[in-house]
Amino acid sequence: MATTVTTAHHFIWRHWYASIQAAQTPTNKLRFVTPDKESSMTTFLQEEEFQQICSRESLTEKAADIEKTIVVKEHERARYDFDPTIFYENRLWNRRPDGLVINKYHRTLYILEFKRSSDRNKDFLRVKEDEANEQHRSNIEALRAAAPEWTFEQIKFVAGRHGAVVEDVFYNKLEKLNVQAGKRDKILLAHVQRICEAHDTVMRSYYQQIHGLSGADATTSMENIGEQVCV
Numbered sequence: 001m002a003t004t005v006t007t008a009h010h011f012i013w014r015h016w017y018a019s020i021q022a023a024q025t026p027t028n029k030l031r032f033v034t035p036d037k038e039s040s041m042t043t044f045l046q047e048e049e050f051q052q053i054c055s056r057e058s059l060t061e062k063a064a065d066i067e068k069t070i071v072v073k074e075h076e077r078a079r080y081d082f083d084p085t086i087f088y089e090n091r092l093w094n095r096r097p098d099g100l101v102i103n104k105y106h107r108t109l110y111i112l113e114f115k116r117s118s119d120r121n122k123d124f125l126r127v128k129e130d131e132a133n134e135q136h137r138s139n140i141e142a143l144r145a146a147a148p149e150w151t152f153e154q155i156k157f158v159a160g161r162h163g164a165v166v167e168d169v170f171y172n173k174l175e176k177l178n179v180q181a182g183k184r185d186k187i188l189l190a191h192v193q194r195i196c197e198a199h200d201t202v203m204r205s206y207y208q209q210i211h212g213l214s215g216a217d218a219t220t221s222m223e224n225i226g227e228q229v230c231v
Contacts, residue, residue, distance in 0.1 A: 004205040008198035012159065013098055013114045015194050016187070020174065023183040030178055033100040041139060042093045049102045053109065054146040056093075063092045063142035070138060092138055101177065107150045109143070110177070111136050112157070116195075119160020125169070128158040163196045 021032045033039075033047055044050050067088035072080045080087040099112035113136065115128040136154050143152040155173050159165050165188065174184050 001206060001209065004202055008202050009114070009116060011198050012194045016191050017099055019187050019190060020177055020179050023179045023187060025178045025180050028178045029103050029105045031102050033102060040094050040096050044100050049104050053150055054143065058146045059142050060089055060092065062145040063138050064088060066138045066141050067092055095136065095139060097136060109150060109152050111139065111154045113154060114157045116159055116161055119162050119164035124160055125158050125166055129156045132156040159195050161199050163192045165192055
């Protein structure tokens with residue numbers, strides 16, 4: 001199921017990322033870095049614009065104290081115990097934001113992050129935005145310290161697994177990314193459709209694995225889902 005859920009995440013995000021890139025205003029100066037896949041901060045550093053912002057050494061130095069304030073998770077404990085200094089540095093550079101957008105003319109860099117959550121919880125937007133903030137806090141704060149003449153900001157897109165999107169928040173972020181006003185409604189509709197399609201795929205996969213069925217027998221109707229599956 002982990003593979004299915006990850007694939008669903010990428011299915012939604014890559015379509016959305018390509019859509020907003022294609023809908024940029026004619027005078028836009030934003031450059032969408034590595035739009036075809038999620039990449040680590042190490043990969044981003046290889047981009048020419050990023051190298052002009054700050055060096056790896058400078059960012060590592062500025063992030064050192066910030067990394068120490070971030071909790072070491074249980075599955076990270078062995079690597080931390082082996083060498084805390086190397087652990088903190090590797091954790092910084094191995095983070096994988098969903099996207100990076102640079103405007104070198106305005107000296108602005110956006111880190112993009114997409115989160116899916118259960119929209120049964122009415123507070124799902126705030127919870128996931130807080131999670132994304134913590135995920136990239138070290139990168140953002142270190143970048144601001146290493147290159148104070150630049151502006152660094154994280155833009156978070158949160159979607160409920162059943163297709164819930166907070167419209168005004170979504171539109172405000174599209175505007176910040178210079179998406180043409182006349183194309184924003186179409187992007188939202190397509191985005192919600194992809195979310196629902198991805199959720200359907202995940203539920204079909206779950207049903208197949210729980211009940212050992214495949215093909216039409218596993219996907220014919222809602223009545224087949226049963227009490228073990230929540231839709």
